[in-house]
Amino acid sequence: MTDTVKVKKWSYPFKLGSAEATDPQQYYAALAKAKDGYYPLGGNGLWHGGVHFDEATGLVSEHSEVRCIADGQVIAYRIDEAYPVTAYADRQAVASTGFVLVKHQLEVPAPPAPATPAGATPAPTPAGGPTLTFYSLYMHLVDMAGYNATPALARPTYWSGGTFRVKADVTDKIQGLNVRAAAKGSEGYDQILTTLPRGTTVVTGEASTDGKWLKIVSVSPAVSGLAEGTGWVYKNEMTSQGNGQYLIGEQAKDTPAGAAKGLNVRSTAAASGSVISVLPAGTELTISEAGASGKYRKLAQIISGTPMPALTADASGNVPGYVWLPSLEAKSEPKAMGSVVVLDTPVTINAGATIGYAGKYQSHDEGAPRNLVHIEVFSCDDVQAFVTASRSKAAALPADQKNLLHIYKNTNLITHRADISATNPPKVSDPHMVVGYDLIIPVSVLEAMPAEKKIKDTSQSTTAPTLWWHIEGLLGDAQGNPISGWLREQDIMTPRHNPWEWEGFDFIEETGSNADHLAAYLHALDAMTDEEKTTYASNVSASISGPAKSRLYEIIDTDHDNKLTGAEIRAALAKPWFAQSISQLVTKYESEWLYKAEKWDALDALMGHTAAQPNVNWVAEKKRIEGLAWWGDLAGRGGISGDGECWHLHPVGGISNWSQSSQCSCATCGKNIALTSAFMRKIAASSVTDEFIKSFVETANVVFRAYGITTCSQVAHILGQGKAETGRFTKFRESLNYSRQTFTPEHLYGLVTTAINNGFARKGLSLTHAQKLQYIDDHLLGNDAAYGKHSFGSDDYPDNDYRGRGLLHLSFYESYKLCAQAIGIPIDANPTLAETDPKAIVASGSWFWKTNRIGRIADDASLEIDLKIKMVTKKINTGLDQLANRRTYTKEIIAIINSDFGGCAG
Numbered sequence: 001m002t003d004t005v006k007v008k009k010w011s012y013p014f015k016l017g018s019a020e021a022t023d024p025q026q027y028y029a030a031l032a033k034a035k036d037g038y039y040p041l042g043g044n045g046l047w048h049g050g051v052h053f054d055e056a057t058g059l060v061s062e063h064s065e066v067r068c069i070a071d072g073q074v075i076a077y078r079i080d081e082a083y084p085v086t087a088y089a090d091r092q093a094v095a096s097t098g099f100v101l102v103k104h105q106l107e108v109p110a111p112p113a114p115a116t117p118a119g120a121t122p123a124p125t126p127a128g129g130p131t132l133t134f135y136s137l138y139m140h141l142v143d144m145a146g147y148n149a150t151p152a153l154a155r156p157t158y159w160s161g162g163t164f165r166v167k168a169d170v171t172d173k174i175q176g177l178n179v180r181a182a183a184k185g186s187e188g189y190d191q192i193l194t195t196l197p198r199g200t201t202v203v204t205g206e207a208s209t210d211g212k213w214l215k216i217v218s219v220s221p222a223v224s225g226l227a228e229g230t231g232w233v234y235k236n237e238m239t240s241q242g243n244g245q246y247l248i249g250e251q252a253k254d255t256p257a258g259a260a261k262g263l264n265v266r267s268t269a270a271a272s273g274s275v276i277s278v279l280p281a282g283t284e285l286t287i288s289e290a291g292a293s294g295k296y297r298k299l300a301q302i303i304s305g306t307p308m309p310a311l312t313a314d315a316s317g318n319v320p321g322y323v324w325l326p327s328l329e330a331k332s333e334p335k336a337m338g339s340v341v342v343l344d345t346p347v348t349i350n351a352g353a354t355i356g357y358a359g360k361y362q363s364h365d366e367g368a369p370r371n372l373v374h375i376e377v378f379s380c381d382d383v384q385a386f387v388t389a390s391r392s393k394a395a396a397l398p399a400d401q402k403n404l405l406h407i408y409k410n411t412n413l414i415t416h417r418a419d420i421s422a423t424n425p426p427k428v429s430d431p432h433m434v435v436g437y438d439l440i441i442p443v444s445v446l447e448a449m450p451a452e453k454k455i456k457d458t459s460q461s462t463t464a465p466t467l468w469w470h471i472e473g474l475l476g477d478a479q480g481n482p483i484s485g486w487l488r489e490q491d492i493m494t495p496r497h498n499p500w501e502w503e504g505f506d507f508i509e510e511t512g513s514n515a516d517h518l519a520a521y522l523h524a525l526d527a528m529t530d531e532e533k534t535t536y537a538s539n540v541s542a543s544i545s546g547p548a549k550s551r552l553y554e555i556i557d558t559d560h561d562n563k564l565t566g567a568e569i570r571a572a573l574a575k576p577w578f579a580q581s582i583s584q585l586v587t588k589y590e591s592e593w594l595y596k597a598e599k600w601d602a603l604d605a606l607m608g609h610t611a612a613q614p615n616v617n618w619v620a621e622k623k624r625i626e627g628l629a630w631w632g633d634l635a636g637r638g639g640i641s642g643d644g645e646c647w648h649l650h651p652v653g654g655i656s657n658w659s660q661s662s663q664c665s666c667a668t669c670g671k672n673i674a675l676t677s678a679f680m681r682k683i684a685a686s687s688v689t690d691e692f693i694k695s696f697v698e699t700a701n702v703v704f705r706a707y708g709i710t711t712c713s714q715v716a717h718i719l720g721q722g723k724a725e726t727g728r729f730t731k732f733r734e735s736l737n738y739s740r741q742t743f744t745p746e747h748l749y750g751l752v753t754t755a756i757n758n759g760f761a762r763k764g765l766s767l768t769h770a771q772k773l774q775y776i777d778d779h780l781l782g783n784d785a786a787y788g789k790h791s792f793g794s795d796d797y798p799d800n801d802y803r804g805r806g807l808l809h810l811s812f813y814e815s816y817k818l819c820a821q822a823i824g825i826p827i828d829a830n831p832t833l834a835e836t837d838p839k840a841i842v843a844s845g846s847w848f849w850k851t852n853r854i855g856r857i858a859d860d861a862s863l864e865i866d867l868k869i870k871m872v873t874k875k876i877n878t879g880l881d882q883l884a885n886r887r888t889y890t891k892e893i894i895a896i897i898n899s900d901f902g903g904c905a906g
């Protein structure tokens with residue numbers, strides 16, 4: 001198998017409506033409603049390494065899309081032709097055995113390179129590491145009958161090992177150079193012998209009288225049906241290679257008679273890339289996600305079909321060129337059905353890509369099948385050792401990357417009052433409640449709250465403002481009751497942590513057996529006779545006193561009766577502080593997907609089964625369990641352990657922690673591109689305060705990601721443009737003071753004709769050209785405020801002006817209005833926020849960047865850098881004002897990102 005793909009991005013496995021989930025509490029709340037399938041003990045008391053998302057969670061309905069949680073490679077799958085049926089004594093029940101297994105690699109990022117003094121040799125870029133190989137499992141997926149009955153369900157690419165076909169409706173044509181029986185002006189000129197495709201090399205001899213036509217001596221590669229030394233070609237549609245040898249290239253635009261249509265192969269991942277070959281319709285090929293650029297994909301291998309001209313593979317068997325993804329279709333047939341398919345060549349899959357769809361599962365006691373997906377995360381590596389090494393590396397990572405807020409038990413929570421606001425912030429002496437349980441919240445979740453729930457108190461005589469967060473429904477008191485109020489962020493009781501510290505995670509190596517846990521479950525339900533209680537007392541004790549149960553009792557056994565029922569687990573999962581604590585348990589145990597008959601036969605007595613008096617339903621259930629297993633098919637392959645021992649991690653707990661760790665990773669090269677104060681200090685004017693830089697960095701690291709600014713190049717270009725727009729990050733408000741010493745009325749009117757005319761129209765003034773110039777002279781020249789309201793005013797808010805403000809100097813009321821709706825900050829009613837509030841400054845620029853799709857230009861590797869900067873500038877300033885500065889600033893920032901972060905900006 002090939003090397004594991006390193007994780008750059010994360011995704012939750014389901015969409016919440018039409019939105020992307022970013023808050024783990026949304027998933028914890030959903031899991032609290034699940035009928036069964038809890039972690040790490042299921043509703044039946046037995047070990048359960050994953051979690052169930054069923055209809056009760058509100059996230060799964062028939063054929064709900066299931067998405068890959070992280071970048072990785074599909075290494076195995078199984079799809080049922082139709083759901084297998086289990087024949088119980090009193091009914092039949094279906095249960096999907098379909099699954100997909102994805103392999104991932106997690107790597108601790110390298111710390112930033114130390115600053116290099118002027119004239120000194122840059123220090124080597126620090127290495128990343130350590131790494132952890134882990135797997136995500138998606139079980140109980142839809143069967144083939146479901147795909148056939150619902151053609152709208154997209155077929156997975158991993159079924160065919162990632163093989164694609166060129167669609168039949170492609171319209172590109174193979175082009176080349178016609179070979180004629182004679183030169184122009186001679187008999188036989190009208191007879192076309194064949195068409196030589198682009199890329200063909202021609203050796204020529206005799207020339208025509210006018211020198212424009214050459215007699216062919218030989219061609220390479222050889223063309224069927226063309227006799228050697230036959231035919232004439234037009235010299236000006238070839239490129240000379242010297243010594244009578246020519247290459248047929250882009251100039252040749254002849255199309256062979258009856259030529260099949262195909263798909264262009266381009267030299268770069270852009271429409272401007274030269275066509276180096278054409279793939280006929282039906283050509284089978286593989287592509288590389290690593291070479292993704294928009295909808296172009298890097299070619300990997302040609303499996304069948306004949307490119308014209310031929311493409312020469314390198315030593316690894318890879319062919320050159322890029323193809324247009326919408327013109328490809330995935331082969332849609334699984335390799336086999338009803339059995340485990342282990343892929344010899346794993347198929348790359350991105351975070352958020354479709355894994356499959358929810359399938360059906362029906363327990364013996366259920367009247368009808370339900371829609372359900374089991375999701376599990378595990379590792380066969382030593383997770384505890386990895387975390388220890390990760391924690392030791394975390395200290396070297398920038399403080400700006402501490403994006404998890406830990407709220408400790410006994411922290412005070414100020415009671416909310418109607419009069420609390422930004423101008424009247426809470427006080428530590430106000431009435432309060434006391435937090436009874438620890439909770440960790442991603443800072444991005446806090447930052448995303450409405451403006452009225454966040455206060456930055458600058459009234460205190462401290463070096464930094466005090467942050468207050470109005471937190472509702474997430475915290476509990478010592479009695480386990482929900483409490484809400486204002487939290488004051490402080491170093492001691494609410495410190496920030498880097499995700500690589502694995503704050504709050506516990507490690508447990510479970511020792512109890514299936515028999516122990518089932519006995520304890522039946523005991524908790526009071527479903528044992530007195531004789532059975534005596535017989536299984538040691539099993540019950542082993543389960544209750546075992547590592548897993550002991551830790552769960554500490555967390556959720558609120559009545560301290562040493563019994564743990566499904567109802568008690570559900571009640572605990574409904575409380576965020578309990579749900580998170582459970583999700584941070586990392587547990588080692590034998591996988592339930594490795595079938596061992598003796599493990600399940602050990603439950604025979606508890607299930608009332610003997611050879612003499614068989615429990616038919618239990619026999620059927622064991623057969624079902626065996627049919628669900630798959631571990632044995634992979635044991636010893638792809639890093640899967642032979643003994644089934646592995647560390648299990650709660651999917652939501654893992655995603656919520658890891659997604660924070662990767663939120664500032666470049667989507668192209670994977671390098672950490674979280675902005676730091678030290679970085680900003682290099683590119684900002686010396687007059688910019690440390691306090692502003694700190695706020696800007698913390699805000700940008702959250703907001704950039706929210707608006708898809710997730711590559712080295714995009715970060716470099718938006719900061720380069722922002723630096724030019726804002727005078728090196730000193731002026732987030734455009735100056736409109738056009739003095740008479742520099743401007744005449746005619747000059748100013750010609751500079752901004754549309755804006756000034758808009759002002760006249762809004763005021764209902766119908767003036768001649770001369771009257772307009774007089775008005776400009778009387779009211780606008782040298783009058784910043786009046787000019788701002790005239791040219792950038794609004795009838796909705798007559799006292800405001802909507803001049804350029806923010807990171808990219810957002811202008812005009814309609815833009816402010818649309819932006820305000822998108823970012824949730826009322827810059828339409830209060831435009832000065834876009835020049836004073838760090839989040840409004842960064843968010844307004846990021847919104848404009850995304851809305852105008854500028855990131856596509858910044859990420860286009862086929863563009864020469866000066867042209868790229870010009871194209872980006874054109875989107876932001878159509879007049880290309882300060883283009884020289886924009887080029888200088890952007891190139892400087894590119895160099896710093898690439899040297900300090902080891903990035904790929906360009």
